[in-house]
Amino acid sequence: MxxxxxxxxxxxxxxxxxxxxxxxxxxxxxxxxxxxxxxxxxxxxxxxxxxxxxxxxxxxxxxxxxxxxxxxxxxxxxxxxxxxxxxxxxxxxxxxxxxxxxxxxxxxxxxxxxxxxxxxxxxxxxxxxxxxxxxCPVPSRDRDAMLRLERLARSKGVVIAKDALAELWRRTKSLTRSMNEFAKLQAYAGENPIARDHVLELVPVQAEDSVFAWIDWAVQGHVGSVFEGLEGLARQGYDPFALIALLARQVRLMAFARGATNLEQRAKELGVHPYALRTAARQATRFSERNLAKLVRVLADAEWDVKRGRLAPEVALNLALMELACAASTTAHNRAQ
Incomplete structure (x- = not known):
């Protein structure tokens, strides 16, 4: 029960x-x-x-x-x-x-x-x-979480739009943390219903979730979101060199996942979680094998240049991000043609 x-x-x-x-x-x-x-x-x-x-x-x-x-x-x-x-x-x-x-x-x-x-x-x-x-476990499905959050909001007299509630769950992934945000959001909204913009302004994204979202934006070529997110990641303790390493790891996973006939078996061979490899396989569809191979080299060179003192970490990260964005947009353009 x-x-x-x-x-x-x-x-x-x-x-x-x-x-x-x-x-x-x-x-x-x-x-x-x-x-x-x-x-x-x-x-x-x-x-x-x-x-x-x-x-x-x-x-x-x-x-x-x-x-x-x-x-x-x-x-x-x-x-x-x-x-x-x-x-x-x-x-x-x-x-x-x-x-x-x-x-x-x-x-x-x-x-x-x-x-x-x-x-x-x-x-x-x-x-x-x-x-x-x-x-009282954390809901495993977003649909269940939304139903529970709606009920909790009603019981506390909180009037909140459905898209705001969905954004609140996306940012907290916890009923407890969501309830803790209700009072703050109510005070900010005043007599109006809580809107999604209120949630975006007041509720921080969990650190572990935000870096995964940022990597996803990077490999999809969402340049604006990527550079907007850099300041928030810096406040959470991620330095440019750490972000280069995370991007390099993800691109390597994408290269391993692309063309794999059995992702579960490949995940065991690589020693990674199957979900991580499935995510990498989804992201890899935006890139050709040639572009992925190039990006692996670009990110490896970026790490090497920082370690050797040839480039500042911020410069190396920005160059790598532009290469990612260029490869992603080129692939999307080719598919459109």
């Missing part, structure tokens, strides 16, 4: 006694607690504890205590490392296990673990599986 299915289930049945949430999307943990409280009568408050700092005893005392006013706050214990292989055991884990074996009726305990897997060998994990265990 995922976190959204768990919230939907509340309309058909009441809240469970215990929820255990785990995964990389830690922003969903707090969102789940807020939605759980909002969907209950009278909207109970949420009492938050940290297992690493407090152990389980304060949360247990709250769960076992009854208010004269009849309040039944939701008890949320984050960082419940008792469920992970390297988490602490001892009295706190035993106390938690005893509670999971016989939770207090009419009260709700939410536990969260910022880990992709639970330690199935632990007694507390086996006891937790008697209750509601909810996975």
């Amino acid at each position: 995922d976190v959204f299915e768990a919230i939907d289930h509340l309309t058909q049945a009441g809240p469970a006694s215990v929820y255990l949430l785990y995964g990389s999307e830690i922003g969903l943990f707090d969102w789940f607690c807020d939605e759980l409280a909002r969907n209950q009568p009278d909207g109970p408050s949420v009492l938050r504890f940290d297992y690493q700092e407090d152990g389980f005893e304060p949360a247990e005392l709250e769960l076992c205590s009854f208010s004269l006013l009849g309040d039944k706050p939701l008890v949320y214990v984050r960082n419940a490392t008792a469920f992970t292989p390297d988490g602490r055991s001892g009295p706190d884990a035993e106390r938690l296990a005893a509670y999971l074996e016989q939770p207090v009726a009419g009260r709700t305990l939410v536990l969260s673990v910022p880990a992709d897997k639970l330690d199935e060998r632990r007694r507390v994990t086996k006891l937790a599986k008697r209750h509601a265990v909810i996975a």
Whole structure:
């Protein structure tokens, strides 16, 4: 069961006694607690504890205590490392296990673990599986991510255009990071819906994603985007010589991928991920074998000239980029003819 299915289930049945949430999307943990409280009568408050700092005893005392006013706050214990292989055991884990074996009726305990897997060998994990265990992974498909982001935006009262939401996901690749950007984007948009331009202005691209996009622009001959992106890459710590090396590696992969009948086998031979070689094969269709061979030499010479002190790294990079752009545009022109 995922976190959204768990919230939907509340309309058909009441809240469970215990929820255990785990995964990389830690922003969903707090969102789940807020939605759980909002969907209950009278909207109970949420009492938050940290297992690493407090152990389980304060949360247990709250769960076992009854208010004269009849309040039944939701008890949320984050960082419940008792469920992970390297988490602490001892009295706190035993106390938690005893509670999971016989939770207090009419009260709700939410536990969260910022880990992709639970330690199935632990007694507390086996006891937790008697209750509601909810996975919160990063969505593997863009379509699923968009549906989840739309729902999260609605629940937070965020009005955002679909193309802006798609751009937000492209830049963050995380529901948690996207939710963290909502408040900033809302404040910037004012009373207007959040537009794609707002996302482009305010939300930075993740470093590892931006360099891959930049390399793709370079081998496709998108000169304007390539040179505009250089400043951003410099702020992320990429120097011109490192970019030359990354371009050289990609062009070599393109040369290896072009004409390969079995990309999976070729990837094993080269010791690279099959996805990287498939991407290189797609990029290589823009170039003839002759142009690819020339580009391999150009980039090798650029690295050599920088190492020998013949060219400054910035100059060598600019010359290599112009050779790439020329080769890409020449191939596209030939195809058009």
